[in-house]
Amino acid sequence: MKVVTIGEIMLRLSGEGFLRFVQADKFDATYGGGEANVCVSLANYGHDAYFVTKLPKHEIGQSAVNSLRRFGVKTDYIVRGGDRVGIYFLETGASMRASKVIYDRAGSAVSKADPSEFDFDRIFGDADWFHWTGITPAIGAGGRALISEALKAAKKHKVTVSVDLNYRKKLWSAEDAAKCMAPLMRYVDVCIGNEEDAEKCLGFKAGKTDVASGELELGAYRGMFAEMRDAFGFKYIASSMRESHSASDNTWSGIMYDGKEFYQSRKYQVRIVDRVGGGDAFASGLIHGLSAKPDFKRALDFAVAASALKHTVFGDYNLVSADEVETLLQGDVSGRVRR
Amino acid sequence: MKVVTIGEIMLRLSGEGFLRFVQADKFDATYGGGEANVCVSLANYGHDAYFVTKLPKHEIGQSAVNSLRRFGVKTDYIVRGGDRVGIYFLETGASMRASKVIYDRAGSAVSKADPSEFDFDRIFGDADWFHWTGITPAIGAGGRALISEALKAAKKHKVTVSVDLNYRKKLWSAEDAAKCMAPLMRYVDVCIGNEEDAEKCLGFKAGKTDVASGELELGAYRGMFAEMRDAFGFKYIASSMRESHSASDNTWSGIMYDGKEFYQSRKYQVRIVDRVGGGDAFASGLIHGLSAKPDFKRALDFAVAASALKHTVFGDYNLVSADEVETLLQGDVSGRVRR
């Protein structure tokens, strides 16, 4: 399957271990971003995964490209130019101390890109799937224009489209988000988003749910999903479910709706190594699952197991193979040494 | 608020991660000590925090000064001279393996300091609060003389005085401790100490409590606190409460008594990153709380939340802001990423 994702890849600077920002004299330099993370994961699963963005010509831009190539992503469509690579600083939390992200992404090359720099017909001509997230239109006019043109081209070439709504309050208001995102939903076949995303990006509400505690009212979700489907004609709606007991321990699961059935996956207790990119691992698992599994329930099971594993992997990227996910799906959470 | 603390700051040498001493080929070099830790924490909360000690003129002494300055502590009153900076080696435990401390602090500059080297009238003339611990008199004649003169000056200038009893069996016997400490209690407004401290430093006993298991008989504590108050006239008596399930997991809370009411805080489950300095974070939280909160119960709540957070921070210093403590006080222990 040829999969395309479009968005921003950032330089991620994280202190060592659990050091606070003010203690950090070194940063681990990795790269990540919602759409890039999905792309790496799909390359791991064996797909021809293309990441599309714009990156400066200098060596930091090149390092972002190299990071993608290293893990098998095709970078042929990446445009080179512009001034800077977006950056985010990450402080890793523990116990009741939350992880913190400081964004320094304004003015990145892709946020100022022009759609004319990309040959969307070439990109989507032989593509099977296009995935994007609500972050890209939020980063600036460049991102908005890019997604808009990409969606038209994708539809023209009959490419399946998935979106992860991913509302980011630092990037735009709910009002701006809804105004931009709602019209784009008609291009979307598979919609991923939790309650907050649905409310902020699309104006929907799941009823009373306490996001911080992670206690979820499934009934409310089911109703919200049905309404969303009615409004936008999605084929599938799905969401990962995180119950945050602390920065160190979460319960992880997922729900999905196909217009008829509402399905909830099993739950995993995760001891967290790095939870950034967990949602992206869910999205990529779902895309792979829908392409490789006989029904949407098993696709969801794959997505949940894959993204549970992501929480044990350092960095944004979910560096697990389909075989490793399958092993977990077969029920072995024992973590016994494989030799 | 101008706060003064007096004591010893040591070079702390800790191996990487959970390495045992005999495996360590590198040491992380940080600085800490009960009174210095309290001072850094109070500087974080926005107070004018002065740490008073004596340190050698050489670069290891300078590095201790720099470590304090870096985190906002005023070092104007630090006297330079003497031969060595006290050292402690730290091995970080996990699960049922306890952390270990090897002290190499004998002969440090401050343990041999002379009170005449310090201008206590200048130090305390415009001060609001003076905090000290039972460690300083225990490290040697210099420390004892320093505290004695400092207490007199503090009283003269009507400075509020708090003490953390902090009994250290490697430094002195219970007999010596009691002989030295009891007479100093009349200068003290706020006394912090757990059952063992009260017994060893002041001769009190809380009844049957199993320190190792951390199961506490609150009734016994209440009685002991009342007796202590009667004997020494403290305005407040407080103690942190640690239930040690293992080197990795503790339950953390605190108790406090104002002569009328005995108050117990909520309990936090802490997954430990670094528990050294937890008690000092409690003391500094209490000092800040008593100065900023409307009643002693909320002061205790602040102290307990602040020191629970300390357990997630590497090093002796509690590098958390008052805002971060407030967020935890509002009940969110979910550890969800802040972005």
Add this chain to the structure above:
Amino acid sequence: MKVVTIGEIMLRLSGEGFLRFVQADKFDATYGGGEANVCVSLANYGHDAYFVTKLPKHEIGQSAVNSLRRFGVKTDYIVRGGDRVGIYFLETGASMRASKVIYDRAGSAVSKADPSEFDFDRIFGDADWFHWTGITPAIGAGGRALISEALKAAKKHKVTVSVDLNYRKKLWSAEDAAKCMAPLMRYVDVCIGNEEDAEKCLGFKAGKTDVASGELELGAYRGMFAEMRDAFGFKYIASSMRESHSASDNTWSGIMYDGKEFYQSRKYQVRIVDRVGGGDAFASGLIHGLSAKPDFKRALDFAVAASALKHTVFGDYNLVSADEVETLLQGDVSGRVRR
């Protein structure tokens, strides 16, 4: 007590923290192997512990020797020659992601060694105990010949013999293992092995046990141990018991049988730092316990406590002292800082 162990010591290359193999740009280089691990642990307990193997003359071979010397093992009987030091790569798992081992040990110097290179009369002339594992005959003709000659010499010199069956499916088939191992059992006084080892190496079966889940049927074990004892005349049969809840948390205990009584130790909840070498720590604890403790039950208790502690120590070697094990045996799992 003079103890001898014979086998292969490998260079262990493990990535930093929880990094996956494909992320590792650095490897921590330590050394380990079943018999070497037992030897280091016995040296820690104060025994004259000799490790016998063959290692190349080059610096990687020398580094393996140095690693043993550093922790007190006598290396006088190590023969130098051959081409390579066996290697194993280790990826450390977390939560539901299992640790992984990639072996690169074929053709190691000891796997091709000739018994004539070793003076077994000198080695065993004044020895008290000989320990070996089922790995050494599995690595090649050299290993098999070595163990065979060593066992003869040990018996000749009336040395107590213990074995850890340690079946490794990557090294040989159950059929080959049984054919080789069964005849060697007549030299053995103390046999250590879990159900899988007994089945694969000796052809025994403990009934229905789910190794992955770690739920054990003790009744079945007791029957199997009795049969094994009848068949081979072991004085003691023992096994560690691991219940793997995840790669991060295990429950650890042990069982032992002396022909009359079947004894089960207490259970420890272990938060894992490094579980490789846990079984070897059990074996060395048992050897020390049987030599130093008044009865086999207390020997087992020592072995279980010692190997529980191992799970908190980085590397293959169990770098804990007998004193530390005793402290844990007295019941203090609180992990409170020792200062």
Add this chain to the structure above:
Amino acid sequence: MKVVTIGEIMLRLSGEGFLRFVQADKFDATYGGGEANVCVSLANYGHDAYFVTKLPKHEIGQSAVNSLRRFGVKTDYIVRGGDRVGIYFLETGASMRASKVIYDRAGSAVSKADPSEFDFDRIFGDADWFHWTGITPAIGAGGRALISEALKAAKKHKVTVSVDLNYRKKLWSAEDAAKCMAPLMRYVDVCIGNEEDAEKCLGFKAGKTDVASGELELGAYRGMFAEMRDAFGFKYIASSMRESHSASDNTWSGIMYDGKEFYQSRKYQVRIVDRVGGGDAFASGLIHGLSAKPDFKRALDFAVAASALKHTVFGDYNLVSADEVETLLQGDVSGRVRR
């Protein structure tokens, strides 16, 4: 002496050792910038050194403040606000491979600062010296306005003013530089700049000099300095002189003119550890020298020795004491161990 410097402090991200950007998976995080570097050095020499800038409230901004406090700089006048801390990436060269800098500083808090945010009367009221560089006006309108207002206030309070012209071609054209800088020269007492700076910032030309080779025509310099003095009325004009044999080895010296005499210092052969900040170390050495030495020649000697030493210190800051410079001034370049 109370010294004030105003400018931008950046987060410096440098790879380990000589790694190229595309190899760097970790960055050392330090802080630096022309005016901040001068300030740290002057604090080392014992002056009351104040650095004035604007930095975001978040933890990266705080870390920049902490870095200054750590080394004794007064940060009381730093305004907190704005969005980002400027960044520069540094790749350290060796032999014929040059070091590389990638700037990512557009939009930093200080580049958008408003002079009204600073109380220049308070800042300069009791100040003795004000140092600035040509970089600050180049970074944006905020920087230009800041310098302009600061110079007025400095003159009003009779503060000695020094400038390091520091032309940066990535920040502005020679035309823009000259238009902005020339009018500001009337506030300047001490002007530091090499031939390229003088040409690009002020329109002067030293005749034929090959900057790359570092072969200098002193006669041409003397003439240029005389003309500059005539044009702008500087009391002193000085320049460091670098002969770049390779990225690893340079020859370092300085020249200075007081309107009557043209003086050239001795030359030092430097084996380079980190040459960034070498020019700033020259400037701070000169400021200290002019305040502490009996004549301008010895001031220059101090500046050259101090900045030669800087080349052996990692990071932008010149962490050497006045005593260490004096030792070198006395002629001992032997580098024998001091114990």
Add this chain to the structure above:
Amino acid sequence: MKVVTIGEIMLRLSGEGFLRFVQADKFDATYGGGEANVCVSLANYGHDAYFVTKLPKHEIGQSAVNSLRRFGVKTDYIVRGGDRVGIYFLETGASMRASKVIYDRAGSAVSKADPSEFDFDRIFGDADWFHWTGITPAIGAGGRALISEALKAAKKHKVTVSVDLNYRKKLWSAEDAAKCMAPLMRYVDVCIGNEEDAEKCLGFKAGKTDVASGELELGAYRGMFAEMRDAFGFKYIASSMRESHSASDNTWSGIMYDGKEFYQSRKYQVRIVDRVGGGDAFASGLIHGLSAKPDFKRALDFAVAASALKHTVFGDYNLVSADEVETLLQGDVSGRVRR
């Protein structure tokens, strides 16, 4: 230009800095090998560079693939299978202490590969250049067969062929080398080799040259090159020239002969960061130069400048761009900071 190289890529394990093997507790893990190094360098210069080899399916094999992809090499033709990745350990020397290499490469997947696993018609069908080295036939029957079949296919498809003779005395005798290599020379257009290679691999002799001292008799070389050309019909013969003053400082140049003219390049003084791969950087520079430069002299100049730069880059790979080589070719060895 589509370029193909075939050979072995090894895991390189080097200690930190100048640590000796017996001090190394960590190894930097990079990947390299003569042909892979050439391929990475050509990818850097913008060519479609394909590396052909066989690597195990496990994660160490995958990491070797990822290392190539990261730097732009096409890995489509790499066959996956076999047991192990060859390893070499590297100790970095300094001053009069030489660097040391310990090879642990016996039995690598590619050394046992079968030509039938590769589709040479597909590989060479549209290729422009094929480069190989004398190492590949030396590692085993698999390597020999691979090269033999590859050369036939390359000739069939009219691909230009270059070889770096690269005699390795640890891998085979001069006798075996000559027997194998001489017949393969008829496929070769461009032959790279120094005096020792020519003698050991082809039986030629340059007269008296002291390899250790690096003093070279150019006249003897010219004669040898002419004889070699007569014997094998090479279009070009070239050699890099290393004068080893110490492990830290070398003089580097090159010579080349086209049947008519014998040309010697300029000499570079190199302060060494990592000299492994210097010869491979020369080969790749020559291949690029011959394809991009107007005459063979400028090709040699490019090759020498490129490989001089390699000595300043950590790892086997020459991570420099063609632009960077051009800058050096223009004569700037000053190493001034590029900003």
Add this chain to the structure above:
Amino acid sequence: MKVVTIGEIMLRLSGEGFLRFVQADKFDATYGGGEANVCVSLANYGHDAYFVTKLPKHEIGQSAVNSLRRFGVKTDYIVRGGDRVGIYFLETGASMRASKVIYDRAGSAVSKADPSEFDFDRIFGDADWFHWTGITPAIGAGGRALISEALKAAKKHKVTVSVDLNYRKKLWSAEDAAKCMAPLMRYVDVCIGNEEDAEKCLGFKAGKTDVASGELELGAYRGMFAEMRDAFGFKYIASSMRESHSASDNTWSGIMYDGKEFYQSRKYQVRIVDRVGGGDAFASGLIHGLSAKPDFKRALDFAVAASALKHTVFGDYNLVSADEVETLLQGDVSGRVRR
């Protein structure tokens, strides 16, 4: 040969690379001291090398023991007890910036040891050589008593005795040194010391020599050696000769006198990695040379080559083999890669 050395081994804490003390957030922890360094080097050369000292029972003491065992030193005679391990902090210089040592060794276990704790008859009964340095009597009464008793026992058992005078001005005055050292010289067969040592420890003077510059007047040395020999009856007198061009580059050689001939070795240009322990490497090379070489000139040549190599090895210990020294002795300073 059984060799015994007695003295103090310290924990050495050195910052990473060229970091200054005030920049160091990590310390590399190694162990060293004059006599221990000599012992490790002799173990490397294949001798039975015993280091005698007193070290605390805690883990830092144990780590010192382990460091010696790791490199083959026999630690059987080390007494365990006392409070602390001496420490020294090391800052590594570069170019004209000198390395710095801060000693924190007062009160170490061995400085307070009592000779009665050691069984000198057992230690020296079968010994061939005893080496000590002037540092041990300087560290305290314990050290003085130890050396005094050891010398008597060594003489009693006809053990050859060598001394390295090693004057340390931080430890004692020239007056105290001379009073203590001169009487001990009658036990000494081989005396090592430079001009400063001879002057300060024994009251001799070589005439005008500028130690800092390293320009040496050999004639003066010859006269001084002859006088020293006349006064104390040494069999051999030797000294290493360091010409310090900078902290990065030295010229290294040695001189020796046997009562008849005065011999000067060849000179080595050394690019310094770590010069601490260079003198100890000279002493151990001389001891080995005198035991293994046919004449004292070749012994000196060995000593100089061995200690030149030391300058390229990190840490106090000279981790080079006799074979490596021989290779250098044969004149190859080219540093070409050994593979």
